[in-house]
Amino acid sequence: MCERHSWESDTSREIVDEGRSAFHGLNRAEGAKLWEFEREAEAGLYLNGHVFVVEHLDRISRQGWEAAYDFLKRLTGHGVTVATVDGERIYPAGERVPMGQVMEIIIKSELSLEEGLKKSKRIKAAWKAKRERAEAGDRSAITSITPSWIEVDRSNRKMRLVPHRAKVLNEIFEWSAGGLGGPSIVNRLNERNEPTWGPADNGWQLGYVTRLLTNRAVMGEYQPRSRPRGNSPEKAVPAGEPILDFYPPAITAELFNRVQAARAARRGTGGKRGKTQANLFSGIARCAECIGPMTYGSTRKAGNVIRGTSGSRKPITFVTKTDHSFLQCDNAKRRRGCPNKTKIRYEFIEPSILENMLAFTADSLRTDAPQESQRMKQELAELKRQIDGKLARLANLVDSFARTGSRTIEDALLLIEAEVEADKSRVETVQRELEQLSAAETPESTIEHMREIRGSLSHPDPQVRLDARIRVNQTLKRFINSMHCDANGQTMIVFGNYGAGITFDRYGNCADRSALNARYEGPDGEPDWHPDDVAAE
Incomplete structure (x- = not known):
């Protein structure tokens, strides 16, 4: 068409918006290339004889004649001639569109809109049919795009x-x-x-x-x-x-x-950890004064070369034989108002806490559930998932039945209700069997599992050590109710399953094993709480 009318053209002036729907108006939405062209035309950038050539008006809009006519008047009103290949129509800039051409625009635009509506309905109906077949039990792939596995x-x-x-x-x-x-x-x-x-x-x-x-x-x-x-x-x-x-x-x-x-x-306990998980009490240890987190710090690592001077001011060099690290209140470290500036030597408390916690966690620690116990847990989780899904389907069916009164929907309702009741009955049975099986597991076996993990903390393979330290950190989070470090250098740990506590001094020595001295966070977030307080009141 450009050649027939001797219009100069260049491929760099082509406007292509692939995948932007004219039916939904996305081709003229903000960010589209056609939207940018309209804004440039309104700004007066095409007042020297530019012609906008398009294959058909439905490439501009398929939202009805109002949108197509609005676009046409917008461009011609700002100095741009519009031409369509379909029908060899030309709408000169600045001129009134004749009534016959207006009627033609209306008819063609409405036909395009009607065609778009039909396609939209067909696509929606096709997807609805696919979903209904899937709900009815068809397990064929709906599209060629499936999860990567x-x-x-x-x-x-x-x-x-x-x-x-x-x-x-x-x-x-x-x-x-x-x-x-x-x-x-x-x-x-x-x-x-x-x-x-x-x-x-x-x-x-x-x-x-x-x-x-x-x-x-x-x-x-x-x-x-x-x-x-x-x-x-x-x-x-x-x-x-x-x-x-x-x-x-x-x-x-x-x-x-x-x-x-x-x-x-x-969640909330992340941060730079490297490949060591140096702090087993990450996300657990808290300051006894402000309840803020205790962070891990290190002044030197084993194997570091230290250079300095002796008492006689002679230069000396030596290699450190041990780590020197500590736990410190993060708020005090950042001068956020906490008075607890005590640093607790980490190398002292880690082995002592791990040794003493065995006696407290033996009865409930399960690092490797037996095969039958694991199978029951899997069955329970699957049953509960199935029940949740069926209850959601029931809610939809109830709404549909209320609107239509369909006998088919009523039959489906009764069938799913029966399945849910059967699933709930099975859940109760499996839970009872699992409780009996758990009661039969010996404390000796759980202690052995814990010792295996602890033994891996010093494994020569760094990856094995990392895995072991991560597992211990997760285990500690399950069984430690609270861990508070005070200004006197004491660390007090309360085990949630037992209501019992252990207090360690700054050198890792066990100072107290009294459950009566245990203080921990109360039900309403109280930082220093004990059940005896409630009894006294």
């Missing part, structure tokens, strides 16, 4: 796990449940050159690992979502309730729940 058989659209990726996924979850944070997991995967699951192998990233650890699709759940078509800035939102067991499950519900609990326990 799942592949689709093209012959029948059935989904199956990718064995190696499912194995890696389980490793990631087990590491997280065992206490490893996201950065440590990323480092471990990259150090062993584990291939990533994207089109470009740029190494594992923290954001992707975090999404894996929080994605319920690993248990087989599919959450349908709805988002505006085109490159809309709006995020997708859930469309209906999750469909349970749609994907092949790669992770058990019990493991998924353990990971979420471990992540919640680590």
Whole structure:
């Protein structure tokens, strides 16, 4: 058309907005190239004979004749001639659009809108039908895009796990449940050159690992979502309730729940940790004065070369044989008003606390549950997940039945209610069996497990030491109710399961084992509380 009318043209002047829907108006929304062109025209940048050429008016808008006519008048009113290849129409700048052409614009625009509405309805109906088939039990892939650890058989659209990726996924979850944070997991995967699951192998990233650890699709759940078509800035939102067991499950519900609990326990206790987890009491130790965190500090490490002068001012050099580190109130360190400036020698209290806590935690510590106990926990977690999903479906069915009174919906309601009751009955049975099995486990075996972990703290392999220290930190968080360090250099630990406490002096010696002296945070956040206080009142 440009050649026929002898208009000069250049490919650099082409306006292309791929994927921006004219039906939803996204091609004229802020940030689109057409939006930028309109703003430039309004600013008077195209007053010297520019022509805007477009294939068809529906490339401008498919939202009805008002939007198309508004665009046309906006450009011609600011000195830009508009031309359409369809019908070889030219609308000169600054001139009135004849009535016949206005009617033509109205008819073509309304036809485009009607066509767009039909396509939109068909697409929505197709997706609705796919979701309904999935809810009815069809486990065929809805699209070719599935989670990275799942592949689709093209012959029948059935989904199956990718064995190696499912194995890696389980490793990631087990590491997280065992206490490893996201950065440590990323480092471990990259150090062993584990291939990533994207089109470009740029190494594992923290954001992707975090999404894996929080994605319920690993248990087989599919959450349908709805988002505006085109490159809309709006995020997708859930469309209906999750469909349970749609994907092949790669992770058990019990493991998924353990990971979420471990992540919640680590929240707020992060920071630069390197590869040593030097402080076993990170997120646990608190100042007795201000209840602020006790932070770990170090003045020297074993093997450091120290240079100085002797008493006679002669230069001397020696290598330190031991670490010299301490715990100190963070508020006092940063001069935030806490008077507790005492530094408690870390190398003294760590071994003493670990040795003394064995007697207090033996009855309830379970670092490695027996196989049968683990199986029961997995079954319980899965049953509870199924019940939650069925209750959500029941709520939707009740609303539908109230609107329609359908006999089919009523039958489905009764069936799901019966399934929920059966699942709840099974939960009670498994819980009783699990309690009996737990009662049968011996304190001797739990002590042995704790000693195995403690023995790994001095393992020659640095990775084994790191894993052991992370596990001990997580174990301490489960069993220590409070750990307070006072201005006299004393550290008092209260074990939540026992209501008993141990007090250590600044050299790590056990000074007191009296439960009566235990003071810890009360039910309303009181920093210095004891149940006897309530009894006295």
